[in-house]
Amino acid sequence: MGSAIGANITQQRERLGWSQARLAREVCRAAGVVGDPVGRQEVSRWETGKRTPREWLPFLAAALAVPVEVLTTPQTAAEPPLPTLADFLPAEDPLEPLQARTGGRIGVSQVADLAQRVHGLRLADDFLAGGDLMRPALRELRKSVRMFREHSYTETTGRQLLVQIGELAQIAGWIASDAGQHEEAERIYRLGLSAATQAEDRTLAGNLAGSLAYQLSNTGRELEGITLARAALDGAGPDAPPKARALYLDRVAWAHTKAGGAENAQHAMRALGEASEALSADSEGSESPAYLYWVDAGELQVMEARVFTELRRPLRAVPILRDVLGRYDATHTRELALYLSWLAVAYADANEPEEAAAVAERVLTLSADIASERTAERGRVVLARLADYADVPEVRAVLDSAA
Template identity: 30%
Template sequence: MALPWNAAGGLQAARRILDAEGMDRRLFLTVMGTAITEPAHGWLFAPPVDFVTRNSGSPLPATVVDHLDQIIDQLRRMDDQLGGGALLGLVRQHLAYVVGLIEHRRYTDSVGRRLHATVAELLRLVGWLSFDAGQHAPAQRFFVAALHAAHTAGDRALGANILGFASCQAKDLGHVRAAVSLAETALAGYPGGTPRVSAILHLRAAEAYANDQQTTGCRTAIDTAFDRLTDAVPEHGEPGWCYWINEAQAHAQAGYCYLKLHDWPRAQEHLHAALSLQDTAFSREAALRQTLLATAYARQDPPDLDRVTALGNTAINTLTGEVDSARCVGHMSRLATHLTPHRRTPAVREFLDRADALTASSSSRSV
């Protein structure tokens, strides 16, 4: 958590977390309080890395990095359909291979920076997969290592995106003030980004504000995100990793925010829009949106139990047979808690039994 902000420090961060992965992950401790935000502040003020070269070993052509990035693109899309628990081992292996290239091959400064950017995105992806699988302490370390690698690469957009994911995890862990700080640091560290990147960062901020009950800040961030999504794409394009942000995802995150603000009608409106616009390739997101929408119907007064159980059962079908996501199962468990007072209703009782079985199965896989 406290390594120098240079090429050696970034590589050491990646190697340390990879080597530690051979240990029992339950030996990791989740970082608490302000310690979560210290690496973010280090990234924000660290001076740029001057040179990223290696002068020994066999040369590494730039085309190899092209192929590596194509593989990462496919891994991201597999995650959309299968969930974090299904892919962790595969992506860790790919990360270890690329770190080995940095350590042992010869490359120019431009290729070196691209390699470190590739490692940063792989570290970010493993952090996200770990978070999605409920492995929070390792996920935090992967995000920190990813931030170091992004700094070495000189890629501020990528670093800001990593902080956005770290903010998302922090608010799920209940570290609301840290989530706000991480999201605001991401915006401060990469102001004026491309439309999609800016939309991602503002939606992360909106989620953090919603959990902190900052209604005005949340709504402003949501409006800014939707506005940016309508801006023209710049000639140089957008980063490949921001492919997932679109109108459907923006509605989904806005719906989540209004759920946290206890505005059930607005939450329902946005989540319905997300479900109607979504791409079938995003299986995990569909299950999450159905669960959140069911929660909005469960929390309204009176609850719409028919809609709740219909949406909830559809989400359980996906989370049982297709997607391995402890994060989504956690949302399902919270939905079940809201329905406990209505357990005498047969349809609710059947749904709760299915939700309990799903939670038990997910817990056994995460041990």
């Protein structure tokens, strides 16, 4: 019975487009209780069958505007539902507010200050690597979570604070991943997904889920990467801002590419085409979140070229990469080194070892002083690919220098 009720609660909640946190608030309103005796975590337990609502059942039905029988009648067996972002939330809610909040009251000015610091951290990531930013990013994230749990605020301010925690978790997770701290990054991404979901910000939730999917795809968990990238796209919905949809589709393309196989290659190419169409819908009248400032046609071209490189289609990849890199901002050293690494591999695949060696030397020079595990890993990939041409003098020189 518990699992049947849980499935029905989930179905009715998603019918209304509510988050678990929103349902918890509506249940408390329907019961006429003061405070938060029911929170997001309790709703999660009901939906997963770990607990039964019991005395809360009439108020659940009232909040969802359905008869109690709709919640208690088992559903007819059907095909397994597609994964949703709710499936990827942390098991225990790290954002559960404390019952006794002793930190005082905060308002919009404190949230605005946090938003400025989050944006500053995001801009710093354009020029500094994960190893340089890890400590300040984690320190800021811990401070913001304590602010949410220990202080009091209005419902509107609380939602704005959750959005900033979600944005901070996305950039902090990206920084941790860049530093090679993948387990820490996954915990941070899931924390941010919880914050964005509670704030009912579907675009931000999609960005967090897509970022985690990208990491999973790059760390040997390709099938999980596909599932999560697809859930991010579906969760954001067709009305997501054009830049956001383009980014989610890029993540889907990369996930399928890393999974390998002819069928996944077809899915990847289809997603790339849809990403380009989504971005072309972006116009001066389109509203996109500030954190998507970096998503443009050039970035989509880079992803397209990376997919072609991974699929061993160098004649498609090389012209695109040369075009983009010819006008790329050289102050973004880490990204420049990363993108050049794909060009080096594409040259090697095209049987142009001398060109590959020249680009590889530049990659290694740029990455020498960057505290980024991503660039270090790409350097190793490039050297491994060059090893097939070890008898070419230019390649031999690069390999010996790296050794």
